Amino acid sequence: xxxxxxxxTLGDLLGVEKIPEDxxxxxxxxxxxLLIDSSxxxxxxxxxxxxxxxxxxxxxxxxxxxxxxxxxxxxYPDFQPIVEKEIAALHFEASEIFxx
Amino acid sequence: MQGNLNSNTENYLTKNxxxxxxxxxxxxxxxxxxxxxxxxxxxxxxxVSVNDALxxxxxxxxxxxxxxxxxxxxxxxxxxxxxxxxxxxxxxxxSSEMPNGHFQDALKNALEKEKVxxxxxxxxxxxxxxxxxxxxxxxxxxxxxxxTNDETEVVPVEGTLEGELVSADIESLSEQSPQSPxxxxxxxxxxxxxxxxxxxxxxxxxxxxxRDHVSKLLGIGRHNMSDSTKEAHDRYLSANRAFYEYSRDxxxxxVIAERAERMNRVNHHxxxxxxxxxxxxxxHILNTAEKRLKLQTSRxxxxxxxxxxxxxSGLIKNHPRIAxxxxxxxxxxxxxxxxxxxxxxxxxxxxxxxxTRYGGSMIANKTxxxxxxxxxxxxxxxxxxxxxxxxxxxxxxxxxxxxxxxNTVQKTKTGIKIASRMAGIGVAGAAFSPEINDFLTDAPxxxxxxxxxAGLGLVPPEAPVNPTxxxxxxxxxxxGQSTELPVQEKAPLSEVAKGWxxxxxxxxxxxxxxxxxxxxxxxxxxxxxxxxxxxxxxxAGSASLPDRAMGNGGLMSFMLEKFPEFSNGTxxxxxxxxxxxxxxxxxxxxxxxxxxxxxxxxxxxIIKIMEGQPVKEVLDSLxxxxxxxxxxxSTSMFSGNENNLxxxxxxxxxxxxxxxxxxxxxxxxxxxxxxxxxxPLEASPEPEAVPSVESPVxxxxxxxxxxxxxxxxxxxxxxxxxxxxVDNASVESAFExxxxxxxxxxxxxQGMTHTFDGETGLLTLLSxxxxxxxxxxxxxxxxxxxxxxxxxxxxxxxxxxxxGLLELSGGVASSDYVFFPEGTVLNPEDWEVFGxxxxxxxKPNAGDEFEVGKxxxxxxxxxxxxxxxxx
Numbered sequence: 001x002x003x004x005x006x007x008x009t010l011g012d013l014l015g016v017e018k019i020p021e022d023x024x025x026x027x028x029x030x031x032x033x034l035l036i037d038s039s040x041x042x043x044x045x046x047x048x049x050x051x052x053x054x055x056x057x058x059x060x061x062x063x064x065x066x067x068x069x070x071x072x073x074x075x076y077p078d079f080q081p082i083v084e085k086e087i088a089a090l091h092f093e094a095s096e097i098f099x100x
Numbered sequence: 101m102q103g104n105l106n107s108n109t110e111n112y113l114t115k116n117x118x119x120x121x122x123x124x125x126x127x128x129x130x131x132x133x134x135x136x137x138x139x140x141x142x143x144x145x146x147x148v149s150v151n152d153a154l155x156x157x158x159x160x161x162x163x164x165x166x167x168x169x170x171x172x173x174x175x176x177x178x179x180x181x182x183x184x185x186x187x188x189x190x191x192x193x194x195s196s197e198m199p200n201g202h203f204q205d206a207l208k209n210a211l212e213k214e215k216v217x218x219x220x221x222x223x224x225x226x227x228x229x230x231x232x233x234x235x236x237x238x239x240x241x242x243x244x245x246x247x248t249n250d251e252t253e254v255v256p257v258e259g260t261l262e263g264e265l266v267s268a269d270i271e272s273l274s275e276q277s278p279q280s281p282x283x284x285x286x287x288x289x290x291x292x293x294x295x296x297x298x299x300x301x302x303x304x305x306x307x308x309x310x311r312d313h314v315s316k317l318l319g320i321g322r323h324n325m326s327d328s329t330k331e332a333h334d335r336y337l338s339a340n341r342a343f344y345e346y347s348r349d350x351x352x353x354x355v356i357a358e359r360a361e362r363m364n365r366v367n368h369h370x371x372x373x374x375x376x377x378x379x380x381x382x383x384h385i386l387n388t389a390e391k392r393l394k395l396q397t398s399r400x401x402x403x404x405x406x407x408x409x410x411x412x413s414g415l416i417k418n419h420p421r422i423a424x425x426x427x428x429x430x431x432x433x434x435x436x437x438x439x440x441x442x443x444x445x446x447x448x449x450x451x452x453x454x455x456t457r458y459g460g461s462m463i464a465n466k467t468x469x470x471x472x473x474x475x476x477x478x479x480x481x482x483x484x485x486x487x488x489x490x491x492x493x494x495x496x497x498x499x500x501x502x503x504x505x506x507n508t509v510q511k512t513k514t515g516i517k518i519a520s521r522m523a524g525i526g527v528a529g530a531a532f533s534p535e536i537n538d539f540l541t542d543a544p545x546x547x548x549x550x551x552x553x554a555g556l557g558l559v560p561p562e563a564p565v566n567p568t569x570x571x572x573x574x575x576x577x578x579x580g581q582s583t584e585l586p587v588q589e590k591a592p593l594s595e596v597a598k599g600w601x602x603x604x605x606x607x608x609x610x611x612x613x614x615x616x617x618x619x620x621x622x623x624x625x626x627x628x629x630x631x632x633x634x635x636x637x638x639x640a641g642s643a644s645l646p647d648r649a650m651g652n653g654g655l656m657s658f659m660l661e662k663f664p665e666f667s668n669g670t671x672x673x674x675x676x677x678x679x680x681x682x683x684x685x686x687x688x689x690x691x692x693x694x695x696x697x698x699x700x701x702x703x704x705x706i707i708k709i710m711e712g713q714p715v716k717e718v719l720d721s722l723x724x725x726x727x728x729x730x731x732x733x734s735t736s737m738f739s740g741n742e743n744n745l746x747x748x749x750x751x752x753x754x755x756x757x758x759x760x761x762x763x764x765x766x767x768x769x770x771x772x773x774x775x776x777x778x779x780p781l782e783a784s785p786e787p788e789a790v791p792s793v794e795s796p797v798x799x800x801x802x803x804x805x806x807x808x809x810x811x812x813x814x815x816x817x818x819x820x821x822x823x824x825x826v827d828n829a830s831v832e833s834a835f836e837x838x839x840x841x842x843x844x845x846x847x848x849x850q851g852m853t854h855t856f857d858g859e860t861g862l863l864t865l866l867s868x869x870x871x872x873x874x875x876x877x878x879x880x881x882x883x884x885x886x887x888x889x890x891x892x893x894x895x896x897x898x899x900x901x902x903x904g905l906l907e908l909s910g911g912v913a914s915s916d917y918v919f920f921p922e923g924t925v926l927n928p929e930d931w932e933v934f935g936x937x938x939x940x941x942x943k944p945n946a947g948d949e950f951e952v953g954k955x956x957x958x959x960x961x962x963x964x965x966x967x968x969x970x971x
Contacts, residue, residue: 011431014385015377027378029420032427033413034386038393040412044405052408059411067875068415069422073458074896087430090389096337097344097384 013094036069039083293343297388300336303329304392344384429458616704626691627666633703644711662710665691683719843961846879852953858946867898882960904959933967
């Protein structure tokens, strides 16, 4: 087993594999929501007024079935790096606490 | 972390002779702590453990339990318990404090019941016994001593009304007895954790008021924090870690986990073991991050942006699968955690961007959750509608319901596991997902050995699949894939196959869910069937192939190397003769021609040959072929023939099909014997000369499509086009050679049309339709060539669609051709085949009846035969 901690996923650090299935979805959703909310917050403050207007227009007309998160990922090139940075930050935090 | 503990033992926490906490069996505990000679001194102290309370609960009827739980369902109660645990862990004061709500009610109920039962004894108990009272305190301290942070003993204490319940929290105990060193250390660490957390959050808040660049401050990360905030963060992390490690190494986690699991079993008799991990992660990681985010959005973001964020969050919460999938991808967990192999495979794929992994996981996950999503949506609709004016308690109630629905979904996912394992990868209804294909060919390098795929989660070790959980009507089982083990009792088998089933399946360990025989289904091609099965075995570590088969694209190449007859080439030396293919279940003797509802192919034997076993040895091990002649008399259809040709009809085309069915080349393209070109060839374009409009989906400039063949050739409006020197035959050949592995379009799209209203553009319609198929219906998958290598169709669907339309217009540099063979251009007559009469196909006329399904086949599937049908 490599000592390279980069191979340890966030899921490893958080012990997700130990969580029984009937608890897991809620946990995953909690992590996902935190990640999405924090990323979207950062994205929003990086947009200019025109871009915000366009996003709001999209939100006005979006189908209830649409995957808004996927839309953001494909529409704003900077969003994916933001998301990945948020994951990295969460990974860092988890490593600092659970990484022993 | 010690979450899942066996809680069957009735142990009580006490201390050993040197003060170290230890557990003793209930009987032994009470024997040692015989209180019969104790004498209350002015107050009554009854010892009712949590376990006793739980035992009392277990004796209750379901109805009584429901009443007891204030009407909460099992799931609600369980969720409440989780929240209570987390809250308990997060409280500033002692974690030995009794949780509020139902759990406390349970104890209260139990205690009152015991009180009634013990009343006669109490009356016999001497009134005055100060010394004994001191002993009693010692006993309490013993019970709660050491690291008994959360082992609650409910006692009526002095000065309270008889029978009144309070928690024997740390404060009250500290007045009665000295703290154990362990407990003092625990409290010290906890206090430090809480204090540093508060200081850190205060520092974050302070940053907001003193720093301008708010965009750098939002989010989970610490970059761009002020130095003072970083210092506070460091202290917080240090204290957090120390507290976590101490707690982890103490008994407190075990006690809490045991208690939680017991409570879970009381309320959820068929539940799996209960894990405390979510609570721990919540306390040590998520709580702080959530608080910080709340702080950021409430104090820092302009109101308008905050509202926009709320709307985005609300829409996302509308589909819990979005957050779940994002969580899966973020955590990089395997299929065991994701609930379905494909989801985990996507999530864990190294080297892909988040968007691609997310998109892939959603595709894999989509159909999986489709049926249950409506239920989730109903619940979340209610929550969304009143979000913002809802108090926390009510919001949590909704969350409980969402969780309950998610649990229902989980059962579907559990059922799907079997299908996933059988299918290897394809859980989305798609034939298989191209990106997963890429991954699986790389899988052996990433797989832990000897775990049967558990490392990737295909066979979750901690959650054995219960076959009864399989939902028979589940739509997510890939077409052509059986959810059954190789004994395919339900499927019609040829006589030959029956012999195999009887002989081979008995040799197949049930734990190795490999497919020995494949009952050919509509849509199958032999190469795909074999490819899928090999992938599955590679994932499970049960296939033995050389290294060169493992790399990207290596498996396909290796297959062609071992079975050249899988290729479309004409000058090849087949590995197997037609008779040998018949022995393997291909009734036609031609691997390009298999019949569904008739052929049962021995994929295991084929793979053995791929693995290097001598052909003769493999074939000799098979049962004798006795009734092969019956096969050709079957009325079954050609596999994959979407035109429902009869066998006789299909056989007429056999020479054609013989070169089209493999490696997913366009299936019916060569049915055409027309020498006329179906695609006009065009010249090298000059895209910069194409007039532009603004893209509806981005700020890109979109070039209008040339309106006709003539205009492409002649109109200076679209720039000069050189004559393309690619002849018709070469284009046709290019279509033949198009690799459409992974491409899948469900029946839903066959014959689908859309009547344009004059407002909607072609790009929008295609985009909406494809996204719906990808992300909502789960019955559409792009070919591998569009999502691998340099292509990332899923990452930019609109952009790629636009690219494809540009290709058809000729307005694209030749090096940029993605969808079609170079030079493929549609003229007005071609567009009319698809129902578009407008001079500008991008803007169809009102009333144009667009052949959506046909166009998708053409654009995604590379099937240019559709242009021949101008009906």
